[in-house]
Amino acid sequence: MRKKTVNVGLIGFGTVGSGVVKLFDNNSDVLERKAGIPVRLKSICDIKFKNKKNAKLDKHNPTTNAADILNDPDIDIVVELIGGYKPALDFILTAMENKKHVVSANKALIAKYWEEIWTQAKKNNVEFEAEASVGGGIPVLIGLRHGLAANKIQKIMAIVNGTTNYILTKMTLEKMDFATALKQAQDKGFAEKVDPSLDIDGFDAMHKIVILSSMAFGRRVKESEVYVDGISKVDSIDIEYAHDEFGYIMKLLAIAEKGRDGLNIRVHPALVPQTHPLASVNYEFNAIEITGDASGDIVFIGRGAGEMPTASAVLSDIIDIAKDIASGTYGQIYEQPVGNNKIQIKKIDDIRCKYYLRFNVVDKAGVLGEIACVLGKHNISIKSVIQKSRAIHKEVPVVIMTYEAREADLMHALEKIDSMDDVIKHMTVYYRVIE
Numbered sequence: 001m002r003k004k005t006v007n008v009g010l011i012g013f014g015t016v017g018s019g020v021v022k023l024f025d026n027n028s029d030v031l032e033r034k035a036g037i038p039v040r041l042k043s044i045c046d047i048k049f050k051n052k053k054n055a056k057l058d059k060h061n062p063t064t065n066a067a068d069i070l071n072d073p074d075i076d077i078v079v080e081l082i083g084g085y086k087p088a089l090d091f092i093l094t095a096m097e098n099k100k101h102v103v104s105a106n107k108a109l110i111a112k113y114w115e116e117i118w119t120q121a122k123k124n125n126v127e128f129e130a131e132a133s134v135g136g137g138i139p140v141l142i143g144l145r146h147g148l149a150a151n152k153i154q155k156i157m158a159i160v161n162g163t164t165n166y167i168l169t170k171m172t173l174e175k176m177d178f179a180t181a182l183k184q185a186q187d188k189g190f191a192e193k194v195d196p197s198l199d200i201d202g203f204d205a206m207h208k209i210v211i212l213s214s215m216a217f218g219r220r221v222k223e224s225e226v227y228v229d230g231i232s233k234v235d236s237i238d239i240e241y242a243h244d245e246f247g248y249i250m251k252l253l254a255i256a257e258k259g260r261d262g263l264n265i266r267v268h269p270a271l272v273p274q275t276h277p278l279a280s281v282n283y284e285f286n287a288i289e290i291t292g293d294a295s296g297d298i299v300f301i302g303r304g305a306g307e308m309p310t311a312s313a314v315l316s317d318i319i320d321i322a323k324d325i326a327s328g329t330y331g332q333i334y335e336q337p338v339g340n341n342k343i344q345i346k347k348i349d350d351i352r353c354k355y356y357l358r359f360n361v362v363d364k365a366g367v368l369g370e371i372a373c374v375l376g377k378h379n380i381s382i383k384s385v386i387q388k389s390r391a392i393h394k395e396v397p398v399v400i401m402t403y404e405a406r407e408a409d410l411m412h413a414l415e416k417i418d419s420m421d422d423v424i425k426h427m428t429v430y431y432r433v434i435e
Contacts, residue, residue, distance in 0.1 A: 003076065005038045006322040009069030009100075010060075011091055012081030013046035016105055016132070019311025020079065021060065031315065035322035043069050070094050077321055079314060080104040089113055096120045096128070101330065103317040105132035105310060111210040111223055127330055129317035134208045135160060137309030138302040139316065140288045144215050151292025153216040156256040157434070160208040162284035162304045163191045163199035164231050164252040168269075169282040171236050172243060172250060178234055190284055190305075201230035202252065202267040209254035213265050216290070217258055219343045227266040227348040234269055238429060241399050242271050242356055245386050249279040253434065262344030264351055271356055271433045349408035354383070354433035357400040359417065360424040367422045368398060378413035380405040395424050401433070 008024075010017055024031070024041040031039045043061040045068065069075055070091060078095040080102060082088050088109050092102050093116065102121075104110065110117065110133055121128045131141050135158075144153070159165050163185055170181035182200065185191040191199060198204050206228045213221045231252050242248040248271035256265045272279050277299050281287040286304025291297050303309040324330035361367045372382055381403040388397050402410075410430065418426040 003037065003325055005040055006035065006077065006318075006325050007040050007042040007072075007075045008077045008079060008318060009043045009045070009072065009075040010041060010079045010081065011045045011066050011069060012079075012083070013044055013057075014081065014083075015307045016310045016314065017044070017046070017079075017081045019307035020081070020314050021057070022308070023311050023315050024060075025056065027315075031319060031322075035319045035326060037322055037326035039318060039322050042075055043072065045069050066091055070098060070100075075100060076325060077101045077103060077318055079318070080106060081314070082106075083108075085109055085112065089116070092117060092128075093120050096124045096126050099124055099126060101127045101321045101325075102129075103132075103314055103321070104128070104130050105314060106130070107133040107204070107207040107211060111207040114211075114214060114220060125330075127321050127324065129320060130211070131317050132310045132313035134211055135286050135288060135300065135302065135313075136162075136304040136306060137312045138286060138288065138300045138304065139313070140212070140290075140300045141215065142316070142320075143298070143300060144212070144290070148290060148292050148295055148298065151294050153290060153292055154258055155291040156209070156212050156216060156254070156288065157278065158205075158209065158212070158254045158286070158288040159251055159278055159281050160254050160286050160288065160304060161199055161202075161205045161252060162286060163196065164202075164205070165281065165285065165304075166190045166283050167200070168231060168234070168239070168250050168252065171234070171239050173282070175236060175240065177236050178232065197230075200232050202228045203230075205252060205254045205267045209256055209265060209267060212254075212288070213256040213263065216256065217263060217343065219263065221256075221263075221265060221345070225265065225345040227268065229268040231269050235429065237397070238356070238358060238431065241358070241386070241397075242431070243274075245399065246271075246356070246384070246401055247274050248272060248356070248433065249274055249276075250431070251278055251281075253278070255434070259346075262346045264346045264348075266348055266351070269431060271431050273435060276434075349406075349411070351407050351432075352404050353407075354404050354435070355380075355402045355410055356431045356433055357402065357414075358429040359398045359400075360395050361398055362422040362424065363394045363396045364422070367420075370420065370422070371398070371400075371417055374416045375400075375402070375413050378405075378409045378416075380409060380413055 167181040287301040383401045
């Protein structure tokens with residue numbers, strides 16, 4: 001006997017959870033029309049019910065005990081929005097064991113416990129959806145699963161962290177230093193006030209590229225296989241030089257690229273041409289560029305976080321599952337990457353790209369020639385050079401743009417250059433350049 005109503009239980013009433021409740025309350029007619037069956041938010045669980053009066057929670061049976069939802073035989077879909085690893089993982093696995101479908105926005109959890117979640121879903125013949133885990137309201141996962149399903153995905157290049165994109169935009173357009181831009185991001189709620197390291201050190205973006213890569217390439221990607229570098233050391237002077245002298249914009253990019261010899265997956269600040277589609281994606285917006293062998297380049301752009309955009313993605317997952325429940329065709333939607341785990345994940349040393357280099361050197365003749373000689377001995381060709389005239393205590397910045405080179409060769413060259421007596425502080429600044 002098929003269900004007459006799909007019942008949903010929500011665990012976690014934070015920012016996104018509040019948005020989910022609003023959409024249930026305001027768009028119930030849309031949900032039913034799209035799902036083909038009435039969809040009801042039966043119960044909400046949270047330890048503290050902030051904004052209880054404004055959210056009109058009473059009709060949704062609020063509780064502080066997750067077991068009330070996990071063990072309720074009438075609930076068909078459990079939405080996990082508490083974040084973190086524990087007890088979120090336990091809630092998801094228990095819900096599946098109790099034959100409930102699950103929706104989550106928990107990118108860190110999914111990136112780390114991919115196999116456990118998908119194994120449990122398959123074992124219990126339930127669906128697991130996580131559109132909101134990458135890009136907020138941007139429908140990129142469904143785009144990969146359906147719209148680009150016929151493609152062999154060749155490359156993903158993405159801005160998937162709104163905090164860092166906001167900071168870099170402020171540093172670029174308003175010439176702020178990093179500390180000032182971070183403070184403004186914190187004041188506006190884009191960055192955590194106490195510890196923003198998950199965002200600015202690149203780990204949030206890493207979680208998202210792990211999910212995207214695992215889906216796109218059919219290879220289970222582990223967090224430890226991804227090179228990660230954040231933006232905390234980015235100096236506004238390099239943003240200025242790159243923009244004004246060479247025509248590039250600084251972005252924190254999450255990149256996954258498939259070559260004949262394996263996958264390269266990494267997160268790091270990079271310079272992109274001002275004409276590149278990602279260069280004009282500013283402030284808290286996200287963008288994901290996916291290259292398929294048949295589709296070519298497809299770019300998804302939108303708000304990557306926030307109450308309503310992320311809630312929109314959660315509700316789209318609920319509707320998809322409700323459709324399958326209504327038709328009796330439910331099962332696991334996301335395909336567990338199997339059979340391709342022999343695909344090699346390449347080290348960062350193996351990549352080839354152009355580089356931006358900045359040296360602070362003693363202002364005297366011959367220093368640039370010595371640097372060029374070392375680069376040449378390591379198979380690195382110079383494309384262009386600028387040497388600023390403003391000397392500070394006989395110290396001048398020299399900025400070099402290279403042609404494409406192998407990262408390992410560059411690292412060996414910089415080790416030699418940084419040991420030179422005429423190189424100040426012995427720490428060359430370098431950024432990868434993505435065309």
